[in-house]
Amino acid sequence: MLLSAGSIEQLPAIASEIISFAGNTRILLFYGDMGAGKTTLIKAMCEHLGVTDVVTSPTFSIVNEYAGAGQKIYHFDFYRLKNQAEALDLGYEEYFYSDAWCFIEWPEKIPDLLPENYVRVNIQVMPDGSRHITIDRN
Numbered sequence: 001m002l003l004s005a006g007s008i009e010q011l012p013a014i015a016s017e018i019i020s021f022a023g024n025t026r027i028l029l030f031y032g033d034m035g036a037g038k039t040t041l042i043k044a045m046c047e048h049l050g051v052t053d054v055v056t057s058p059t060f061s062i063v064n065e066y067a068g069a070g071q072k073i074y075h076f077d078f079y080r081l082k083n084q085a086e087a088l089d090l091g092y093e094e095y096f097y098s099d100a101w102c103f104i105e106w107p108e109k110i111p112d113l114l115p116e117n118y119v120r121v122n123i124q125v126m127p128d129g130s131r132h133i134t135i136d137r138n
């Protein structure tokens with residue numbers, strides 16, 4: 001499903017749509033090139049869920065935890081992961097198989113560790129700089 005040729009101003013509405021689309025699925029994978037807008041979209045989604053902390057990419061820790069309104073959110077950035085064993089070491093299962101939201105940048109780094117059910121969010125940068133954001137589920 002194509003959500004929009006998203007500009008920054010449209011992200012709050014897009015975040016809301018993605019959350020509705022996810023339903024009971026709590027694991028969302030964010031695909032898109034470096035600079036496509038994954039972290040920015042996740043920030044909008046966290047705001048939609050009531051997070052008041054500053055949302056930035058967890059560059060040093062791989063995973064950041066935020067408190068939304070009555071729900072926990074884990075934000076992963078696997079870009080710097082060297083291998084899938086590192087995800088095992090950080091205890092990814094504790095996060096993935098909790099009731100918390102998991103927003104995951106660079107899921108390509110953990111192809112064998114993805115759960116059975118997830119929502120895939122893909123961000124594509126158009127030549128004019130706008131974004132096409134598509135969502136589907138596995």
Ligand SMILES: Nc1ncnc2c1ncn2[C@@H]1O[C@H](COP(=O)(O)OP(=O)(O)O)[C@@H](O)[C@H]1O
Binds near residue numbers: 034035037130
């Ligand atoms: N929907 C959008 N439309 C236009 N610019 C955007 C959009 N989303 C993000 N950006 C801009 O793109 C840049 C990179 O975004 P970022 O979220 O850090 O990308 P990523 O996490 O995919 O590497 C930022 O400067 C941000 O302001």
Ligand SMILES: [Mg+2]
Binds near residue numbers: 038039077
């Ligand atoms: Mg990022």
